[in-house]
Amino acid sequence: MVDVEGYEVREGLYYSKDWMWVKIEDGRARIGVTDYAQKQMREIVFAELPSVGASVRRGEPFGTLESVKAVSDLVSPLSGRVAEVNDRVSERPELINEDPYGEGWLIVVEPTDLEEDIKALMTFEQAVEWYREIAKKS
């Protein structure tokens, strides 16, 4: 874990420029929003997530997060089929604020082209650099 200007970035994850993280687990991908994203949104009050079995496509929204003042699309970092949905965050969206990389995960996807999709993501080191730039600008 690294603190980048007050925002946590974790090792062992891939990152998209749409504020998502991806954790590869036995060929499946667990997906959530980054610490930076949840801090920018502040208290998240509603999470709209897809159902198990739904298809997601890289670069396209699969759901939304709503906070008091903001609505953010959840943009899928890879393509595939939704294998698991974190129902707990639908009931308690504050989990995303409390533990964005842990209990606040959103969905698990069975990717159709993991190898290709991963090339478009940032590694941990690249993400640290990218978030540093972003944090400085804001």
Place this chain on the structure above:
Amino acid sequence: MARRIIIIGAHAAGCDAAAAARLTDREAEIILLTNERYAGYSRCGLPFVIGGHIKSFQDLIVFPQSYFKMNRLDLRLESNVTNIDTSAKTVEVQYKDGRVEKLQYDSLIIATGARPAMPPIKGREKQGVYVLRTIDDGERIDQAVREAESAVVIGAGLIGLELGVAFVERGLKTTVVELLPQILPAMLDKDVADFVQRELEKNGLRIVTGKSVEEILGSDRVTGVAVAGEQIQADIVVVATGVRGNVELAQKAGVELGETKLIKVNMRMETNIKDVYACGDCAESINLITKRPVICQLGTTAVRQARVAGINAAGGYAVFPGVLGAAVTKLFDLEVGAVGLTEAFAKRVGIETVSMTLSGKTRASYYPGAMPLRIKLIAEKETEKIVGAQIVGGEGVAQRINALSFAILKEMSVKELAKAETCYAPPLSETWDPIILTAQALLRRIK
């Protein structure tokens, strides 16, 4: 096809309108146009940066760049809207690089704000004369303070006094000059204002009321001001005599102004032209007590109006109920708040009132650190409903003003307030809260 919402202005009103529009319509294309270099910052925080309570002007940015990105809001800085064509439903915008573009809209939100009023005082063009509205203004004043020893602020409204206090806190010999016979004339009655004035003077701020600045002195650079035969030395002069709504662009496009000379809107914040909305400092409000249009250029009014405008512009339904003008500030260690009508304003509009002023403590009187609290409660004579309150004290003013704001909104009578329940613990309050005691005292006076 996705709806396109164009918002002119990107501060309190513009940004909150955009947020509400996005919450209402996830697909809409939302474009914010502002002629400023920075968007989404708190103007109300500017005097407190100058006073040294907030580290930097950048800290005032409440909507950072990433917010616009994450909510898919197309923010265009330094973009000047030069014309609105309400029949073609287009706005003409000139970008920083000089490029001119016509943008089609489905809904338009005018949140053009206001600009500082500049009375025709002789010498106002001199170097060292400032106004405070933008971060750029704030930075200029902050820079000037570093090399100054004395300052004069013209106008004793909220901004004028907050700035006067900031100058004293920065070590400047400071005088505030007010044309009217009292400070905070839009917020307080003279009795309460005089009390506040004495407290401010004890802290080293000089205040001159009932006199006008005849001339700003100096050759190129300001050296002082002339006030009723006296020359007051000043390296900095700030004009803080209120703001004027930026309504010219709207007016030119056929948008109707109300009797307050601000943009006239209905309950949904829609102007006389369909699909054109207005909110913030450029739009008028309805006073909930007098039921008449009123100028209420506060941050809270701006965001509450903006939310309604944003929802309606995005195809939803929301109404704005009106305003009571709840306002609060902190001057040195003194909290000053007010809501509803002052007695002076009520008299001007023909409403007869009864009032009571009482002093109390903010904590149990035996608890260390208990501070004085002074409460003025105003009721309408015939119905005995509460119509106004003014509170001055060391702590707990804001939340008491809020409580009384709700009481006025629900048309509570003095009798009902006298019987209302409050919470109590020695470190935080008295068994009888001063607002209840004041209501009881007012009730006796009525009987």
